[in-house]
Amino acid sequence: MKTAPTKTVTVDLAERSYDIRIGAGALSGLGEALRAITTSDRVAVVTDETVHALHGAAIAEALADFRTHMFVRPQGEAQKSMGGLDAVLDSLFRAGFDRGDTVLAFGGGVIGDLTGFAASVFKRGATFVQVPTTLLAQVDSSVGGKTAINNAYGKNLVGAFYQPRLVLIDTELLQTLPARQVKAGYAEIVKYGLIDRPEFFEALDAGLGAGILSLEPDALSSAIATSCAAKASVVSRDEREGGVRALLNLGHTFAHALELEAGYGGALLHGEAVSAGIDMAYQFSARIGVCSAADASRVRDHLQKLAMPTQLDMLPFLKDADTLLGHMRQDKKNAGGRITLILTRAIGAAYIEREADESALADYLKDICT
Numbered sequence: 001m002k003t004a005p006t007k008t009v010t011v012d013l014a015e016r017s018y019d020i021r022i023g024a025g026a027l028s029g030l031g032e033a034l035r036a037i038t039t040s041d042r043v044a045v046v047t048d049e050t051v052h053a054l055h056g057a058a059i060a061e062a063l064a065d066f067r068t069h070m071f072v073r074p075q076g077e078a079q080k081s082m083g084g085l086d087a088v089l090d091s092l093f094r095a096g097f098d099r100g101d102t103v104l105a106f107g108g109g110v111i112g113d114l115t116g117f118a119a120s121v122f123k124r125g126a127t128f129v130q131v132p133t134t135l136l137a138q139v140d141s142s143v144g145g146k147t148a149i150n151n152a153y154g155k156n157l158v159g160a161f162y163q164p165r166l167v168l169i170d171t172e173l174l175q176t177l178p179a180r181q182v183k184a185g186y187a188e189i190v191k192y193g194l195i196d197r198p199e200f201f202e203a204l205d206a207g208l209g210a211g212i213l214s215l216e217p218d219a220l221s222s223a224i225a226t227s228c229a230a231k232a233s234v235v236s237r238d239e240r241e242g243g244v245r246a247l248l249n250l251g252h253t254f255a256h257a258l259e260l261e262a263g264y265g266g267a268l269l270h271g272e273a274v275s276a277g278i279d280m281a282y283q284f285s286a287r288i289g290v291c292s293a294a295d296a297s298r299v300r301d302h303l304q305k306l307a308m309p310t311q312l313d314m315l316p317f318l319k320d321a322d323t324l325l326g327h328m329r330q331d332k333k334n335a336g337g338r339i340t341l342i343l344t345r346a347i348g349a350a351y352i353e354r355e356a357d358e359s360a361l362a363d364y365l366k367d368i369c370t
């Protein structure tokens with residue numbers, strides 16, 4: 001099989017450094033890339049039913065020289081549970097896998113988070129590889145080593161930082177992704193521009209964003225490479241979110257409150273909530289006077305131009321300000337009883353506010369609740 005050209009971004013973490021290989025058709029280079037990181041010829045591919053039906057044959061072909069086991073799970077967030085974890089581990093034990101064999105996540109963020117956590121605890125840590133198939137997973141969840149499942153107390157509360165040995169991103173896999181999921185992934189792309197890459201935001205606004213949403217191959221590989229480089233740079237400096245990594249949560253504290261209100265049943269995708277949450281972070285920053293109203297409007301205009309969700313589309317989930325504030329108090333970033341928010345001074349100038357003004361936040365939430 002001919003190997004397609006790829007761009008490479010490295011996540012620099014000393015002895016745990018790894019490459020992210022990005023390109024249209026990159027899957028054809030998976031076998032060669034695996035040979036460079038492991039001597040084992042056994043691979044457990046964990047995927048979901050949807051991805052398996054669409055792309056199972058392609059990954060099986062890419063791994064033709066390996067002894068490959070395909071473990072297919074139902075799709076959906078419910079897989080990120082003790083039951084889902086147990087099922088993946090059981091498959092690995094039954095098939096006689098060893099720690100040196102490769103456990104490969106082939107799917108969106110759900111499969112990536114579940115498989116990564118399973119790999120981290122399987123015999124105290126198996127070789128883990130990510131082949132993400134959603135735009136959100138290609139620009140965010142497959143990079144950086146956060147793995148987790150959910151429990152009765154909330155999302156992603158049981159997990160580990162466990163870095164993959166390789167991330168291989170084939171942008172052609174996105175051609176089958178429903179438009180709603182593409183937009184959900186775009187929220188995490190525009191986030192990188194708004195955190196600290198104003199020139200990237202300008203390019204997105206000037207047409208790159210529209211190209212991504214219409215799945216143009218060059219727009220995808222360029223924006224995915226920039227996004228992965230942005231994330232890699234943050235993760236290399238702060239792997240375990242002691243500091244700057246929190247910036248990656250721009251819009252997320254608002255988003256998590258919206259998601260809790262929506263109930264994780266598919267009414268609101270994570271990326272849709274992030275898109276609206278980014279708008280809310282800019283609107284709130286402008287309201288308390290740390291960012292100009294012009295910049296907040298520019299961000300909202302950009303999102304609206306691309307038919308991305310903003311706070312104005314969240315009315316069904318904006319019912320009660322006290323409830324929302326309560327949700328925001330539960331955020332994992334908080335410390336010392338104060339709400340941590342990622343706020344912004346301008347486009348591309350996000351900062352971590354560890355002592356958000358709760359009364360200003362309560363007033364803002366009251367104003368936007370119906």
Ligand code: NAD
Pocket residue numbers: 048050051054075076077080107108109110111113133134135136137140141142143144145146147156173174175176177178181184270
């Ligand atoms: P997902 O994994 O549920 O995938 C979305 C849907 O798309 C699923 O139905 C899936 O079957 C389908 N799908 C996947 N690839 C496809 C393809 N190529 N063509 C057609 N359909 C395809 O959702 P997601 O948005 O990728 O990930 C969301 C999860 O990621 C959440 O659990 C979230 O907590 C997690 N997450 C983790 C991190 C991290 O750093 N670890 C970051 C962000 C989000």
Ligand code: GLY
Pocket residue numbers: 140141143144146245248249
């Ligand atoms: N998605 C946020 C992070 O990886 O830190």
